[in-house]
Amino acid sequence: MTENGNGIFLQLNNISVVYSDVIQVLKGVSLSVEKHRIVSLLGSNGAGKTTTLKAVSGLLKPENGKVTDGSISFDGAAIQNSSPEQITRKGIIQVLEGRQPFKYLTIEENLKVGTATRWTRPYKKDLDMVYDYFPALTKRRKSLAGYCSGGELQMLVMGRALMAHPRLLLLDEPSLGLAPLVVREIFRIIKRINEEQGTTIILVEQNANMALQIAHYGYVMENGKVVMEGEAHALKENPDVKEFYLGVSAGGKTRTYKDIKSYRRRKRWL
Amino acid sequence: MRRLRFHPCGNFKESYAQEITVFETDFGRFWLLVGLVLLFGVLPFVSSPYFLYVCNMIGIAAISALGLNILIGYTGLISLGHGAFFGVGAYAAAILATRLGLPFWVCVPAAGFVTALTGMVFGIPSGRLKGLYLTIATLAGQFIIEYILVHWESLTQGTMGIVLPEATLFGLVIDGDRPFFYVIFICLVLVTWMTKNIMRTRYGRAFIAIRDNDRAAEGMGIPIFPYKLLSFGISSFYAGFAGAIWAFYMISITSETFTLSLSVEYIAMVIIGGLGSIPGAIFGAVFITGLNEILRWFTDLFMNMGMATGFGLNMASLRELAFGLAIVLFILFEPKGLAEIWRIVRSNFRLWPFSY
Amino acid sequence: MDFFIQLLVNGLSIGLLYGLSAMGFVMIFKSSSVLNFAHGELLAMGAFLFLVLTTWAGLPIYLAFLVTLAGSFVLGFAVERLFLRPLIGESLIFVIMLTVGLASIFKGLLLFFFGGNLHTYPEFLPAGLGVQLGNVFVPPVYVASSFIGIVFLVLFGLFFKFSPQGIFMRSVADNQTAALSLGVHVKKVFALSWAIAAMVAGMSGIVLGVINGINVHEISAIGLKVFPVVILGGLDSIGGAIIGGIIIGLLETFTCGYISPSLRDVVPYAVLVCILLVKPYGLFGLVDIERV
Structure with missing residues (x-):
């Protein structure tokens, strides 16, 4: 990994995504993400934000979607339509929308699944790191994830993703359905992760206010297109x-x- | 005289009535007539008794497979008990004919109704169960019915079997292949016509809605449990009807026929023919029955070659193999079944020389 | 009383075997939602492979046992790779019928090579393995089968609880998309669960063969017994499969001993229907943890 400078890390070049060969969701989306930055994707429901993330992480395939046009390059390599197994091993991890824990696994087992991309290496230190970011998880480590609260689950799925040592973290609506205080907490942690680990983050959010507070750069999507982009503070001022x-x-x-x-x-x- | 209707080159339907019409063109109607004339006027007189026997078996299987197709293909409920229902029909007919002395034309529909009731009883789990669990419940039904047929000796005479009286219809004695050919195929035509029309009514549409998404169907106000039971009932009626005719045709029946492998054969017909397609069920019946006969012929051939007798004995096992292979290959390579191949061939003809 | 204990012991060890076969079945179902109708044939394949290795190839018993396990493992792997993988995402009926077709193919092959007669293994268990329980003598076969059953159970329990692969397998069973998003190799998990299930099936096949002798029809019929067992235990519960197996095993032997041998085969299914009507997800099935 070359750490010098803020080169372009992820580049989406005019991509179109079609589900089941008939439904076109993305109609030529281009965006670029620089290293060590938090980039926020804003937009109303159905704008195509989640689809954009899935196009990057390769999770379109199980939903019968395909990138039909354009290219996605990550760290210089083309990754459009690669399998999720390959993409995750390059260091792109997506945190799915709506907190999808493994309900019948304990918190700690959930976190262990996060090591799937590199499961031969030791993970004790990573566990400690995750518990350090999310102290709330420490006392629930032995309980089944299915019985945890929404806030704990959001922390769990983010911690699970951190276990994989992601170079690019895709967060899909981390604030969904959480109390304002918990949301603030989560966003503080996102910022900390970005600053301390140097993880590049793409943040999809409905809560534009919060997102623009911690993001460096932002894109606004509508109807499968990027309609506006700019530095976060500039966007915040845009009428x-x-x-x-x-x-x-x-x-x-x-x-x-x-x-x-x-x-x-x-x-x-x- | 109204104008003959030809195929439009595209989808130009303007009313719902056009969507559900039986024959899109008069051309189709014409060919159907030709087919029926050939079937009833020519086939019975030119074919050998053996071939006629095979045709009869195909006809019976087709009636039963049509029923299963309503259940699996249209309503989306997988039943592994169809073979047993076929057996219930056969036994019901046999018992009604021997104990109560009812005539043929009463026995057969009555057996259908008895089986429909049985089917609905075994369909009750569908009220609470879906998918895999329901499949397993019908599997249990298969075993339970099988057990009852063998062990309720006072009624079914167990493994001894029952010998049926001669079938008579309108004072005519029906015996031998040719009279049965007419009975079976007239029934098949009627049943096909009935199925086609059930699927055009609200019942058929409700079945399809349940297949595609039963929760959504319930949300649209379709009471799904009664409809599921109805589907079980109709499908078992077909099975029982076919079983009853089969019993009269075979003259004597024993309980060994109605095993799980018969149920599997019926599902194979429906799948190989094409799920949710009426011609498909008939194609499937032709295919599986034909395959069975061809394999039997091969086995006999080897058995009679003296030195290859041992080999011929082993050939019997290859029947299983070929049967399994047919299912697997169809599922892997043409999951929509023979009906799809038929559709492609037909549209190639229709659109020739501009195939797209 | 002695008769009762005799039946109890028989029932327990048969039940343990049912439980083990059911465990393989549940494993496949949990990870890939495939209802495997070819499970009995997998048992039979294992039993006959062992037969070939011991009698025809003349391998020593322990080696033959290991080779059979390895062979079954490869077989399961191959089945998943060749037949099931193209069907990922297809509807239920196709998957079910595919395994039915596979069952038919395996059965045909076995009948072709071995015929429908009863074969037996050479006597290889030391007679000293038998245990005297009061007035009841427990034959060596039952002791050995219980022993093997328990060993495998413990091994699998540990595997699923602690090894990374085991945890990955459980995660796929739990939430496939989430597992995929974290880079779990889902296809590898499918293949592995088939391979392990086939291996366990092969082992159960050997033990059943030692107890009853091997006959294609009988062993593959046992594959269908798996259904009452797993329904009793809940389709998605591995522990439930074992308990379900033991209950069905006891039920069978007691029906056979006290009521009528002919009822033996139908009682499990009657129980099954009753359970489905009362508790649709089995006695030990996971109650879906639903949160909105």
């Missing part, structure tokens, strides 16, 4: 993003139901 994703109207006040009838801003990119 369109404010209106549609941050819930702040052009005047700077939070929108209320009082002016619901007011003229709704047109999305400029449409």
